[in-house]
Amino acid sequence: MLSDSQRVSAANLLWAAERDRAPIDPLISTFPDIDVVDSYEIALLNIRKRIESGETVYGHKVGLSSEVMQKMMGVDEPDYGHLLSSMVYAEGTPIDAAAFCYPRIEVEIGYVLGKTLPGEDCTEEDVLAATDYIVPSIELIDSRIKDWKIGLADTIADNASSAGVILGQGRIAPSQVDIGSISAVLFQGDEEIARGDASAVLGNPTKAVAWLARKVASFGVRLEAGHVILPGSCTRAIDARPGDVFRADFSEIGSVTVEFK
Secondary structure (H helix, E strand, O other): OOOHHHHHHHHHHHHHHHHHOOOEOOHHHHOOOOOHHHHHHHHHHHHHHHHHOOOOEEEEEEEOOOHHHHHHHOOOOOEEEEEEHHHEEOOOOOEOHHHOOOOEEEEEEEEEEOOOOOOOOOOHHHHHHHEEEEEEEEEEEOOOEHHHOOOHHHHHHOHHHEEEEEEOOOOEOHHHOOHHHOEEEEEEOOEEEEEEEHHHOOOOHHHHHHHHHHHHHOOOOOOOOOOEEEOOOOOOOEEOOOOOEEEEEEOOOEEEEEEEO
């Protein structure tokens, strides 16, 4: 475990890396004693700093929600990060790829909460009852660690590699669809480049949202009414470069498009 001053130092390194688009070495190389609790506290130091500067919490995201990613990281549960107001991008507005270190996209089902979720005891039923609607979404991820050479401590401390979110126009209530059976196809231009199913996310993405509500409660955080929750990707992550145009088509809930310049 790190000291308070070491946590502040790590947070400052990540802050500068994002500000200057100058990735840093993996945190474990600088802070060999870093653990998961340290990593979450490091992330929260930078989130609080951004909120104090005027940003607001737009929602949260779950990372490492697939069995493959958990095995790769040597963990048995997901991780999470915050989505802030500065991370929200509108469809039809090109995103500057140069504003990020190593931008990638992921295809996800977004949950828009109409009610604040319970904390430690949150269930999947609670999530479905509190969700106003689900929406097609693309998450923009980035790493402030050199060449995406991340371990668990790196991605958690780096706000779960969060960078942005784009929501499509489709809206459907959870009661009107079997969320776990939704599938998604990702196109780059007219070419299909990836496809996947919502069931890749812990068997059902609703399970990931309930896990998230319980997990953040231990850090004094709640998933509140109005928040957008991204439970994890249906497909592999795809690198994003200037000129790329991606469209994710979801069964049942429509599509979402993102363009990079």
